[in-house]
Amino acid sequence: MSATPPRYTISDPLVDDFLLYLETERGLSNNTVEAYGNDLAHVWEYLKAKGVMEWAGVERKHLEGWMSELAKLDYEPATVARKLSALRMFAKFLVRERVCVKDFCELLDSPKLHRKLPGTLSAEEVERLLDAPDEDSPQGLRDRAMLELMYSSGLRVSELCGLPLQAVDLDEGFVRIFGKGSKERVVPVGSKAVTALERYLDVARPKLVKPRTGSDLFLSQWGRALSRKTFWVNLRRHAATAGINKPVKPHLLRHSFATHLLENGADLRAIQEMLGHADISTTQIYTAVKTDSLASQHAQFHPRRKQVSGGDETAD
Known part of the structure; x- marks a missing residue:
């Protein structure tokens, strides 16, 4: 059975600015913006537990550990991919805003997805x-x-x-x-x-x-x-x-x-x-x-x- 993602809250001006960017410039729905905010809060909880105190200090090894943790908790590959998608967009946003010198997700591998074919009627x-x-x-x-x-x-x-x-x-x-x-x-x-x-x-x-x-x-x-x-x-x-x-x-x-x-x-x-x-x-x-x-x-x-x-x- 897949894990049920818990709800997190995060107090971070950078994340707030990113979510506002998604809503106003990218035109994403409220539900999608909320999901991305929850995903970023989730990864931030993990990073803080590993001693990372700012986004500029995130390294590939930290994120590989986070993804391994998700796998151990039986998260569905599609859920992991969505969380990683949110993180990739946020990493590019941080580079654009000159908070980070390089994209910490650049060399991170995505989980393999086996997409279920949609059913149809004849x-x-x-x-x-x-x-x-x-x-x-x-x-x-x-x-x-x-x-x-x-x-x-x-x-x-x-x-x-x-x-x-x-x-x-x-x-x-x-x-x-x-x-x-x-x-x-x-x-x-x-x-x-x-x-x-x-x-x-x-x-x-x-x-x-x-x-x-x-x-x-x-x-x-x-x-x-x-x-x-x-x-x-x-x-x-x-x-x-x-x-x-x-x-x-x-x-x-x-x-x-x-x-x-x-x-x-x-x-x-x-x-x-x-x-x-x-x-x-x-x-x-x-x-x-x-x-x-x-x-x-x-x-x-x-x-x-x-x-x-x-x-x-x-x-x-």
């Missing part, structure tokens, strides 16, 4: 899921529109539930998203999603509006923005109706969007732009999904790989 499963909501009710029309838009445009669930009316241009067929770090991107909306949204706006949303309803696009029965938790509950219900026997989480539609685009020949850079990934390496994981799928198809259908009764491969 195109046929997606069709069944999209058809699952009962479109005789306002809530069903709303859910159909949300599912269509999420799959059509690869939105995060937070982006989907936070959309205002003015973010969607159905005439031009695009949606304007403010994603992580308040970064703006414009994503196309497919024709079927446009049709579902038009039906929701014309027929369903007026029935969900209450006296204090604001400009939120997708409304709950109380006339407020539909929460992510409620969307998740509804998604699981629709997946059960569709007979999908796998855990269906909101991100699964986003993964399916990217995977299906790639399988049908879309450019990886275009997918990166639509998903709002800052780094192409994040998007490249979908190439591994595609490769895995191709290997499965090869094993199932190639005459030299197909299995005959008894478990033996076909003869050459």
Whole structure:
């Protein structure tokens, strides 16, 4: 079992300046800034215990000892990598601010990560899921529109539930998203999603509006923005109706969007732009999904790989 990272606090003007830089200049979210602050406080606790009294005195050996300590405590490699990422950014910040002469993380090795491939739905499963909501009710029309838009445009669930009316241009067929770090991107909306949204706006949303309803696009029965938790509950219900026997989480539609685009020949850079990934390496994981799928198809259908009764491969 992996260790649960404890919370630390640190009183350090340099760290405060760095976190302010992340928030104002780099545009990172509050949650990310808080996590980085906690990571730096964590490493500082270790360094103080080893007799290091200032950041300028940090050496590679200190950080290698810290990483070994994390490994002994069964921290997941991804958690260690995130902590190290925070420390690397901070070290570069200290060099830029002339607090340190050299980057104390420069020669530090990162832990090897084995990234778990994202799950996806098949195109046929997606069709069944999209058809699952009962479109005789306002809530069903709303859910159909949300599912269509999420799959059509690869939105995060937070982006989907936070959309205002003015973010969607159905005439031009695009949606304007403010994603992580308040970064703006414009994503196309497919024709079927446009049709579902038009039906929701014309027929369903007026029935969900209450006296204090604001400009939120997708409304709950109380006339407020539909929460992510409620969307998740509804998604699981629709997946059960569709007979999908796998855990269906909101991100699964986003993964399916990217995977299906790639399988049908879309450019990886275009997918990166639509998903709002800052780094192409994040998007490249979908190439591994595609490769895995191709290997499965090869094993199932190639005459030299197909299995005959008894478990033996076909003869050459």
